[in-house]
Amino acid sequence: DAKTTQPNSMESNEEEPVHLPCNHSTISGTDYIHWYRQLPSQGPEYVIHGLTSNVNNRMASLAIAEDRKSSTLILHRATLRDAAVYYCILGLTSGTYKYIFGTGTRLKVLA
């Protein structure tokens, strides 16, 4: 079964870049890679997603390995408001219509 694996927690200093890794070695060739973040007392919030190529938006960048078995979410300059749990998720394209959630990485940003 498809699954994602992330470190439980990471720390970063404010205004420094953060690289959040995700392993998804069981990904199929057409599944999409999504990243969401969850702030305290809120629902997960969409950050970015992609299929094969690296993706950029105003929130972050997504770097996808050439073999697609791993990806990295890049926050270019961490702020205190980026402290959250970050989830790497697979959007399946076959079988049951579902998104596979990992257990997430809790990011702590130090002032």
Next chain:
Amino acid sequence: EAQVTQNPRYLITVTGKKLTVTCSQNMNHEYMSWYRQDPGLGLRQIYYSMNVEVTDKGDVPEGYKVSRKEKRNFPLILESPSPNQTSLYFCASSSTLRDRGNSPLHFGNGTRLTVT
């Protein structure tokens, strides 16, 4: 404002007393889904719906029911709640106009349910 609205935010009930958690979205999304979030287990899918009158089981459907009579609403029903259903519940929706798996999910702010 585009949003997914869940009610109530907090609910305390007793074992066996039927309850409904409502979910409504204003984005005309076809796909809607319910998840429960438990410490150490992440988010697990309970049920999902591809469109009106089309629902299917997720990974943990036991003890739950859903209905999709209108496109915007997708209530979660617990006919006889038990303490092991104490959890944080999230409703989500997305468009299916793009390829499967290619649309962002929009989440509600959650319902914290306690069953005593």
